[in-house]
Amino acid sequence: MEPLLQVRGLSVSFRNRHQETEAVRGVSFEVGKGETLGIVGESGSGKSVTARAIMRLLSSANSEIKEGQILFMGKNLAEYSEKEMESIRGRDMGMIFQDPMTSLNPTMKIGEQISESLIKHRNLSAKEARQQALEMLNWVGIGDSETRFDQYPHEFSGGMRQRVMIAIALACRPALLIADEPTTALDVTIQAQILDLMKNMQQRLGTSIILITHDFGVVAGMCDRVVVMKEGVVVETGTTERIFEHPSHPYTRKLLHALPRLNEPKKAKPAPIRRENAEPDVPLIEVKSLKQYFDLGRGRVLKAVDDISFSIREGETLGVVGESGSGKSTTGRAILRLHQPTGGEILYRGMAINRMTRAEMKTLRRDMQIIFQDPYASLNPRLKVLDIIGEALDVHKLAGSRAERRKRVEELLDQVGLNPSSAERYPHEFSGGQRQRIGIARALAVNPKFIVCDEPLSALDVSIQSQIVQLLEELQRRLGLTYLFIAHDLSMVKHISDRVAVMYRGRIVELAESEELYSNPLHAYTKSLLSAIPLPDPKSEALKRRDPLREFSGEDLYKVERARLQEIVPGHWVAVAEPGA
Template structure:
């Protein structure tokens, strides 16, 4: 059983918070008379979709509303006898990072790109806690170890651009937790993390609470995270609190239609039972055949910039993908799943054999390779980063047709209009720019662009991980409809097992660059045979608050403990390649 944690007196009391932003036609109210309180040792989750006002609430409490433009239009926030909204900048600066810390959603924009990770971790400890540089370095190292960072000593000397997105988010969490604040505001802190890391971070936050009495305001759209961590929930919609209460009560009996819709959209994990029926492709020829794919990166250093280490990103990976089929590649950050997808698109150098509809990609002219690659397109994780902000979205969708010299200007525009309609947008929106759309709409635009060349296969790299659950459900439904209609195949790269179960026909589990288990979704998720697969499934957040008090939950948490292995190897390292046992029905597991 999880030890019960003491809930103390009210630490923060927010009353009638109203926030306005300046607009062309005057002030726009984005939060309207929001009230809630937070007790010492308590976790309060503020849940809702993008645009509901969750993050603006957090920025208001930290005194970080964008200026000019954003302002507190009314209300109060009493923290230990002080109204946060009436403190001057010097007083707020003393509070931030010391008594109240915040973990931001986008770590790359929150970390200084020209300062090392170690310096960024220690500067707050020296300033707020008065630690010596040596003690601050020791505390920073402990903080990185606590968030399960591989090679923490090495990370202290690195810069943000040298770390993956998941690693950068762990650095942000370590920075916020290092000073052991009274209140920790976490704005979507686990969105970019793998399920195992997410589970450990949530457990870490719970441990911090038990040890220090820190109160947590968790801002999230993931109701599985709410169920695992929250004592109470405030559900927000368009700047207003539409429902609030104890977590168990909210999950058992929702009174507001919005809360019901939010919970209904959560993809539940059913151990593979909810997997879609596999298409009959036994006699079909594969669109993609991959044999012994290897991707390695040299790490240079020293005065002469010699190769000192090598990252073994992908090691002898083999699979095929048939028409109308979805194969999911799953695993933790650094396992090689995204690198595998990029290798198919020739975005990273690789060795091994890749055949597209029987044609090998090697030893071809540029024109021949261009023709082959038309058959495989890619949807990236961050739609805003993959759309040129200077081009309108209509031109962006037409761009592949221009590159491959297909059709006339009129026929391209007609094709783009048809694609916009197909993905649930309107041709009238083609003149707009990427920043004028929501995250879900931008991802639809990326799907439309991927479909422009009528590809036989699409590589979807974490294409729904950053979206709200309701938008996520719409995108997955759209992808399924397009697959049924067009027969397109998907290589679906994800760390979200509930999403994988919902869309994939087969699953390949990757660990340290190699596939360790592969087979039909129902078999792999319903009857996992490899220890690593069991570990991944144990970490899936289940939207059931009662589960966190069960012995099964405690057993699962023990299973996901341990250090993330490093992919860095000596130059002369020779990998041990896995051999498979065939369990029947296409279910293979590393021996």
């Protein structure tokens, strides 16, 4: 049987006033009818450029398909005009983009955006298109479709917006669906729901899928075959099982080796160097009945953090996991007094942070720093690295002369694995992983004792994530640092954390030693999170058994709101509903 899609010797280049860059070189692969092909590789490998070239969505102003063929249903799309491609896109080929918020039109109702392609490609009347759009909303699991039809993208969650993108892409029953990192920005449970939805849609419609991702766990659960790309070139291709069991290219082996695996035992961390005046049995941080509420107006109050308590010992890493909106980042920011807590108490070495004056907090900030989630947004693009890192030294008067300031910045860059000469460059001249290293160097500039790591890995490729975790662990060992490590990637959290707290709707529902929590989860929500993790093993029985679509009912939420942490076994705390609740 002839493949649905054949890409032969595809080369794509981008040019500016000074030079031409070949982003994709000699790429070849094929996709069979009803098959799912995974394209994997790090950022800059050419995955998305290849996908956009197939859809002919590259900018005509500065890009060009230099050579090669894109044979779809036997026709070479590389030779099609833009007008001819308009009749193909949406009808025969659909695409799901990485960020649904920037892909959906914020000024159009959701239903109208689904109806648009139905009216254009299937010649339906507005009434018929509306009925089909309502059916698509139901198909992708969006309830109350009549109401949702007339809502706008900002009224949907990230997971719901991605479901809408799938509905738009599949509305005309295309033969080929290209999904470009469709779950990267989503929580693990929402990711599992979206992937299962795509599988179900494929089974119903017989659609072929090209799935672009850097997550091998997603590949294991979704793909029949895999194409591995590096620097614009295909370095390996084969069935999913063969790629996982017998990877032949060093780059493929490197990507697979970097994967954090839940079934691997946690490696023992070397004891951190003891800081002067450190008291190992006295918590560095104590959080007691912390509440962080936000007034939304009109009598509405968001209880972002609702009565939580925990402590962090000197030199320890406490991981905090949970879905978006669970209160993880708000907790970290409250500890640093970036938010003024609504209630409760936060103690740093016995001192009440929440009662300190601005002057006292400025002094304390030398001891407490933060590494932000997005390495692209957290660095000032107008400043050189020298000034981004040196700014903290200036504020706390830690560098006398300009020469001393430069020397300290260069020492910090070397400490995080960057060339000291990087001090004279701007943020846009670095990769995502390098920018995150700059963010870490900035946090280290004032020689802190405690660092809040707020989702520092979520924007990075898996191999870069592994490098950053190793760097954080090495810095902790050498400098005696204490971390609050916030993330929604439970696999990575297991390996970096000593203990893990699981948050749901502003409350801690489970808290235990890392190995204990993963081997013996007791709370239903923790079990749900763990079951939703895509396992990087295509033969895994657990992969076949998992049920990620379980959602918490109103009764579950009622129990969480009326539960209190109880120590079930030594060191393992679980939220248990109080008698009569």
